[in-house]
Amino acid sequence: xxxxxxxxxxxxxxxxxxxxxxxxxxxxxxxxxxxxxxxxxxxxxxxxxxxxxxxxxxxxxxxxxxxxxxxxxxxxxxxxxxxxxxxxxxxxxxxxxxxxxxxxxxxxxxxxxxxxxxxxxxxxxxxxxxxxxxxxxxxxxxxxxxxxxxxxxxxxxxxxxxxxxxxxxxxxxxxxxxxxxxxxxxxxxxxxxxxxxxxxxxxxxxxxxxxxxxxxxxxxxxxxxxxxxxxxxxxxxxxxxxxxxxxxxxxxxxxxxxxxxxxxxxxxxxxxxxxxxxxxxxxxxxxxxxxxxxxxxxxxxxxxxxxxxxxxxxxxxxxxxxxxxxxxxxxxxxxxxxxxxxxxxxxxxxxxxxxxxxxxxxxxxxxxxxxxxxxxxxxxxxxxxxxxxxxxxxxxxxxxxxxxxxxxxxxxxxxxxxxxxxxxxxxxxxxxxxxxxxxxxxxxxxxxxxxxxxxxxxxxxxxxxxxxxxxxxxxxxx
Amino acid sequence: xxxxxxxxxxxxxxxxxxxxxxxxxxxxxxxxxxxxxxxxxxxxxxxxxxxxxxxxxxxxxxxxxxxxxxxxxxxxxxxxxxxxxxxxxxxxxxxxxxxxxxxxxxxxxxxxxxxxx
Numbered sequence: 070x071x072x073x074x075x076x077x078x079x080x081x082x083x084x085x086x087x088x089x090x091x092x093x094x095x096x097x098x099x100x101x102x103x104x105x106x107x108x109x110x111x112x113x114x115x116x117x118x119x120x121x122x123x124x125x126x127x128x129x130x131x132x133x134x135x136x137x138x139x140x141x142x143x144x145x146x147x148x149x150x151x152x153x154x155x156x157x158x159x160x161x162x163x164x165x166x167x168x169x170x171x172x173x174x175x176x177x178x179x180x181x182x183x184x185x186x187x188x189x190x191x192x193x194x195x196x197x198x199x200x201x202x203x204x205x206x207x208x209x210x211x212x213x214x215x216x217x218x219x220x221x222x223x224x225x226x227x228x229x230x231x232x233x234x235x236x237x238x239x240x241x242x243x244x245x246x247x248x249x250x251x252x253x254x255x256x257x258x259x260x261x262x263x264x265x266x267x268x269x270x271x272x273x274x275x276x277x278x279x280x281x282x283x284x285x286x287x288x289x290x291x292x293x294x295x296x297x298x299x300x301x302x303x304x305x306x307x308x309x310x311x312x313x314x315x316x317x318x319x320x321x322x323x324x325x326x327x328x329x330x331x332x333x334x335x336x337x338x339x340x341x342x343x344x345x346x347x348x349x350x351x352x353x354x355x356x357x358x359x360x361x362x363x364x365x366x367x368x369x370x371x372x373x374x375x376x377x378x379x380x381x382x383x384x385x386x387x388x389x390x391x392x393x394x395x396x397x398x399x400x401x402x403x404x405x406x407x408x409x410x411x412x413x414x415x416x417x418x419x420x421x422x423x424x425x426x427x428x429x430x431x432x433x434x435x436x437x438x439x440x441x442x443x444x445x446x447x448x449x450x451x452x453x454x455x456x457x458x459x460x461x462x463x464x465x466x467x468x469x470x471x472x473x474x475x476x477x478x479x480x481x482x483x484x485x486x487x488x489x490x491x492x493x494x495x496x497x498x499x500x501x502x503x504x505x506x507x508x509x510x511x512x513x514x515x516x517x518x519x520x521x522x523x524x525x526x527x528x529x530x531x532x533x534x535x536x537x538x539x540x541x542x543x544x545x546x547x
Numbered sequence: 548x549x550x551x552x553x554x555x556x557x558x559x560x561x562x563x564x565x566x567x568x569x570x571x572x573x574x575x576x577x578x579x580x581x582x583x584x585x586x587x588x589x590x591x592x593x594x595x596x597x598x599x600x601x602x603x604x605x606x607x608x609x610x611x612x613x614x615x616x617x618x619x620x621x622x623x624x625x626x627x628x629x630x631x632x633x634x635x636x637x638x639x640x641x642x643x644x645x646x647x648x649x650x651x652x653x654x655x656x657x658x659x660x661x662x663x664x
Binding site for chain 1: 591592593594595596597
């Protein structure tokens with residue numbers, strides 16, 4: 070806990086944890102007896118936080134299934150490998166430098182400095198608890214990008230990208246919001262509500278993943294065959310809708326750790342409110358995506374309905390603790406609608422995102438952050454039942470909170486899109502971002518991993534026109 | 548001896564097989580495949596984008612029958628797959644050879660065609 074004791078800002082997650090286990094602020098407690106003796110609630114709070122972390126860990130499996138189902142059979146091993154890589158290399162990166170960058174002593178509110186590799190003072194039950202909970206979040210952020218870049222990215226390059234997202238891009242932005250950085254201080258410094266708030270990470274986790282995915286998809290260009298000669302988008306059907314829907318349900322289940330777990334304390338009984346808002350927003354997103362695609366396409370679209378659930382969940386992640394049930398439904402409905410339109414918009418603009426990761430995570434995440442400034446009802450504070458309470462526009466909180474949220478959105482997009490664009494561009498110019506045309510047509514399972522996911526399957530025909538007629542659509546970049 | 552090769556849709560496979568079996572023509576082989584004739588293909592939808600699968604799933608079956616059973620078999624197949632756009636080829640079978648096990652069990656075929664092969 071010492072690595073973060075100088076930043077005793079009221080606004081960060083750390084403080085919440087250190088309130089729960091005050092003594093550990095003063096001395097590392099690797100055994101846990103001191104922590105338990107000083108706080109009888111420690112046992113239940115540790116159990117709660119660890120269970121939530123394990124649930125969020127399961128979301129990796131959900132992402133693997135969702136992304137796997139929406140890509141073609143010939144690239145399934147590759148997307149599985151990417152999901153494995155995100156977590157394995159990601160957790161090591163977060164252990165080495167990511168965690169102290171995010172939660173260490175703040176340097177001008179921009180980044181943290183602390184015990185690297187969880188050494189020294191970080192060898193403490195409370196710090197390790199926070200580490201595992203935050204680590205699974207970081208893994209989630211990295212995994213989101215893999216979906217937008219599916220079916221055409223060089224694995225070697227992706228490995229580097231995955232490491233950099235979890236150990237640099239994600240922790241530094243996370244520090245701004247959860248580590249006592251400048252975004253969380255907006256309230257104190259400029260009187261904008263309680264500063265930029267993001268309960269469980271619509272911005273910190275989902276916008277980061279979505280923003281990185283957008284930069285990747287733009288620099289990669291579309292998959293071969295995604296656009297016809299006139300530049301009109303064509304369908305490239307994924308290979309397993311059942312896998313994708315299983316993925317949605319696993320993610321939804323994991324979200325009950327993601328949102329309610331972010332209290333880091335079972336003694337905060339607000340967790341039941343959070344669980345309900347989480348469930349309702351997911352349902353509302355899936356519901357509206359079903360109806361809207363039914364009306365628009367003539368069929369209730371299965372994968373879009375699944376994406377609608379994800380969009381609803383992403384949107385409620387930031388406001389989940391501060392809104393009522395009806396507001397959660399409104400937030401979910403809006404997220405579902407925005408997501409469908411956004412998928413079609415990006416497709417028209419030539420940005421090929423095979424699984425809709427940018428729309429589900431970046432766009433719905435933006436809406437989630439803004440919705441806090443509108444719907445927060447002023448009954449719950451910053452991870453505590455005590456005031457000051459987060460209050461939005463509709464509940465007489467004025468525009469302060471809303472402005473803080475908008476500033477957060479802009480800062481998030483500028484930081485994440487900017488840095489990842491530079492990183493990906495550099496990699497593109499050096500070791501290359503995209504596989505060759507031949508490798509792409511052959512499928513990345515064989516060319517990148519030598520391991521075909523479904524060896525006994527015959528590849529479905531690429532229909533209707535000869536593939537040679539298609540060139541990846543040229544990006545019109547400013 | 549003739550070989551009847553009939554192309555039917557997967558949907559009518561069951562009714563064709565039932566009708567043929569009832570009439571005593573149960574010895575046959577069928578293949579699952581893809582094919583097209585003059586159709587435009589099946590219209591499908593993926594995340595709002597319409598596309599056509601031009602080569603549709605088809606079943607092709609091969610039945611070897613006695614010359615005078617030909618019209619019966621063809622009628623059975625046609626009636627049982629009324630909604631399909633099906634095509635039936637008939638070719639001459641010059642010779643059939645069997646291994647030992649098959650010869651011992653060839654009674655069924657002999658009984659049906661009425662001649663020893």
